[in-house]
Structure formats: structure tokens, C-alpha cells
Amino acid sequence: SQTIHQWPATLVQPVGSPLSLECTVEGTSNPNLYWYRQAAGRGLQLLFYSVGIGQISSEVPQNLSASRPQDRQFILSSKKLLLSDSGFYLCAWSGGGGVSNEQFFGPGTRLTVL
Amino acid sequence: KQEVTQIPAALSVPEGENLVLNCSFTDSAIYNLQWFRQDPGKGLTSLLLIQSSQREQTSGRLNASLDKSSGRSTLYIAASQPGDSATYLCAVLSGYSTLTFGKGTMLLVSP
Numbered sequence: 694s695q696t697i698h699q700w701p702a703t704l705v706q707p708v709g710s711p712l713s714l715e716c717t718v719e720g721t722s723n724p725n726l727y728w729y730r731q732a733a734g735r736g737l738q739l740l741f742y743s744v745g746i747g748q749i750s751s752e753v754p755q756n757l758s759a760s761r762p763q764d765r766q767f768i769l770s771s772k773k774l775l776l777s778d779s780g781f782y783l784c785a786w787s788g789g790g791g792v793s794n795e796q797f798f799g800p801g802t803r804l805t806v807l
Numbered sequence: 808k809q810e811v812t813q814i815p816a817a818l819s820v821p822e823g824e825n826l827v828l829n830c831s832f833t834d835s836a837i838y839n840l841q842w843f844r845q846d847p848g849k850g851l852t853s854l855l856l857i858q859s860s861q862r863e864q865t866s867g868r869l870n871a872s873l874d875k876s877s878g879r880s881t882l883y884i885a886a887s888q889p890g891d892s893a894t895y896l897c898a899v900l901s902g903y904s905t906l907t908f909g910k911g912t913m914l915l916v917s918p
Contacts, residue, residue, distance in 0.1 A: 727906075736811075737896070737908040752905070783850055795841065796906060798851040
């Protein structure tokens with residue numbers, strides 16, 4: 694069966710510090726991968742998605758970036774965090790090759806920027 | 808731009824009641840609709856997926872319907888239990904890989 698992992702589970706970082714969140718998927722090949730953010734009082738917002746290694750699409754302009762160095766690894770980064778980057782970050786995957794495939798979510802990373 | 812609205816924002820019911828959660832979306836050109844459950848501080852658990860060509864899906868005590876032409880979906884929960892307490896999220900896939908979420912309905916089922 695497929696599983697999705699995210700780490701760290703929680704993170705407290707000062708403003709201006711760098712960020713690296715990691716997501717890995719097991720039990721599937723060539724997945725589509727997604728990064729979402731859930732901010733307090735707001736719905737989930739798609740940040741990035743990837744259909745293959747090195748292929749990243751950005752949905753929202755911001756100071757965050759994403760990379761996919763391996764087929765089942767997706768990384769969310771920032772060079773300098775802002776207070777507004779605080780939130781709950783969720784990674785998700787779906788089967789590659791199909792538009793209407795079900796998305797499955799990881800356990801999330803709670804980021805607090807102070 | 809696709810917008811998803813969920814009503815009510817919060818719902819409190821006694822154990823055993825049947826209940827309906829509502830979801831509406833503005834652009835009927837969707838590929839599918841998913842219902843998720845989110846427990847506090849946790850990730851999302853997929854409950855039901857309805858493809859755009861389908862009218863409903865059932866899983867156990869859950870039944871989701873889709874009326875694409877009117878931009879509406881309902882999630883019916885039969886014989887609610889305290890363990891059903893969570894936030895329920897509706898999301899539609901309308902662009903390539905673009906899943907748009909509502910803000911959710913927070914459900915509390917009291918014993």
C-alpha cells in the first residue's frame with residue numbers, strides 16, 4: 694500500500710531564517726506531488742505541484758520554492774521566512790498520468806514563524 | 808476562478824442523528840469532487856471521490872451526491888457517532904491538478 698511521510702511534524706523558526714520541509718511517498722511510481730498550505734481561518738491553498746522529476750509548477754507567487762530531486766521526494770524551501778509563512782503545510786500525491794485521480798494527503802508540518 | 812462554499816460552517820448534533828453537509832461550487836466544469844475529513848492538527852483523510860460523470864458514491868454510513876449542473880454536492884452521514892466529530896472538507900478538481908477547497912464544516916457529535 695502507498696504511504697506518504699512528512700517531516701518535521703512541527704517547526705518553530707525565526708523570521709529571516711531558511712526553511713526546508715520534506716515529503717516522501719512510498720509504494721507508488723511516477724506520482725503527481727503537491728504542496729498545500731492551510732492558514733488559520735482560511736481554506737487550503739495549493740502552492741506547488743509536480744508531474745515529474747525537476748518539473749515544478751507554482752500556483753501562488755511567494756518567497757517559497759519547491760524541488761523534486763527524486764521521483765518520490767518533494768521539498769518545500771525558503772531562503773528567508775516571513776511571519777506570513779506560518780501555517781500548516783500539507784503534502785499530497787495522486788497517481789500520475791490521469792487528471793481526475795484521487796489525492797492523498799500526508800500528516801502535515803506545523804510551521805510557526807516568530 | 809473556482810470558488811467552493813460549505814454550509815454550515817459548524818454543526819452540533821446528538822449521537823444517532825442523520826445529517827447533511829452541503830458544498831457548492833461556482834464553475835461546473837470539474838473533473839471530480841472529493842470529500843475529506845480532518846481531525847484537529849492532523850492531515851486530511853479522503854472519504855469519497857465522485858468523478859464528474861457520476862451522481863453519487865457510498866462508503867459505509869457515508870453517501871455523497873453530485874449535481875454538476877447546479878454546482879452542488881451533499882455529504883450524508885447516517886446514524887452519527889462521536890467518532891465522526893471532525894472538520895469535513897469539500898474540494899473540486901477543475902483545472903489540471905488544481906484542487907480548490909471549501910473552508911469546511913466543523914462537526915461535533917455529542918454522546
